[in-house]
Amino acid sequence: MLHEKVPDTPVEVIVDLLTKAKGIAATCAAVPEELKTHLNKALDIASGLDDYLEKMTTKESEPLAELYEKTVSHDWDQVFKEGKTKFQLPKECITGHVEGQALKMLIHMSQARRVLEIGMFTGYGALSMAEGLPDDGCLVACELEPYLKEFAQPIFDKSPHGKKITVKTGPAMDTLKVRDSYCQS
Numbered sequence: 733m734l735h736e737k738v739p740d741t742p743v744e745v746i747v748d749l750l751t752k753a754k755g756i757a758a759t760c761a762a763v764p765e766e767l768k769t770h771l772n773k774a775l776d777i778a779s780g781l782d783d784y785l786e787k788m789t790t791k792e793s794e795p796l797a798e799l800y801e802k803t804v805s806h807d808w809d810q811v812f813k814e815g816k817t818k819f820q821l822p823k824e825c826i827t828g829h830v831e832g833q834a835l836k837m838l839i840h841m842s843q844a845r846r847v848l849e850i851g852m853f854t855g856y857g858a859l860s861m862a863e864g865l866p867d868d869g870c871l872v873a874c875e876l877e878p879y880l881k882e883f884a885q886p887i888f889d890k891s892p893h894g895k896k897i898t899v900k901t902g903p904a905m906d907t908l909k910v911r912d913s914y915c916q917s
């Protein structure tokens with residue numbers, strides 16, 4: 733399924749700006765050809781960067797792919813209108829494939845056993861990091877919106893790593909004041 737892409741990463745913003753600049757340059761006779769050539773080259777390089785990273789990054793697991801698809805195809809505006817979330821959540825909030833695998837690698841390299849995440853959204857980052865934790869590892873994810881816990885939990889339950897994740901709903905500042913919010917091991 734195709735979803736409307738809003739420029740979100742720094743590279744996507746650069747590509748968007750270069751595309752606009754190229755469009756302006758094309759309609760203005762006063763713009764030197766050399767400047768147009770530079771713009772084209774810069775756009776060619778920038779527009780290939782994210783795709784290259786996507787292609788070269790380790791493939792995500794099936795539960796992560798399902799979570800991504802479920803998140804980007806969800807009608808977050810409708811959910812907000814129905815009063816199910818306190819805030820209007822843009823789907824671009826999600827930690828994507830490349831960031832997720834980078835987080836997983838960092839967790840694995842640092843041999844972390846406990847992770848505290850502030851702001852889980854639909855759990856893509858949480859599940860990515862849980863995949864990098866050892867079997868007895870633990871990740872506590874603080875999330876303001878109870879709706880997001882209900883959204884993520886069925887997919888956490890499908891993953892062999894989901895058992896490492898505990899979601900605490902409510903303002904993180906309140907959650908962090910409660911001693912048993914933390915991983916106990």
Ligand SMILES: C[S@@+](CC[C@H](N)C(=O)[O-])C[C@H]1O[C@@H](n2cnc3c(N)ncnc32)[C@H](O)[C@@H]1O
Pocket residue numbers: 825826827850851852853854855856857858874875876877880902903904905
């Ligand atoms: C940018 S998103 C996080 C993305 C997420 N880490 C991921 O992997 O996709 C920010 C999240 O923080 C949550 N949030 C905002 N304020 C919060 C607070 N005071 N306590 C807990 N969660 C909060 C929002 O509801 C939202 O889901």
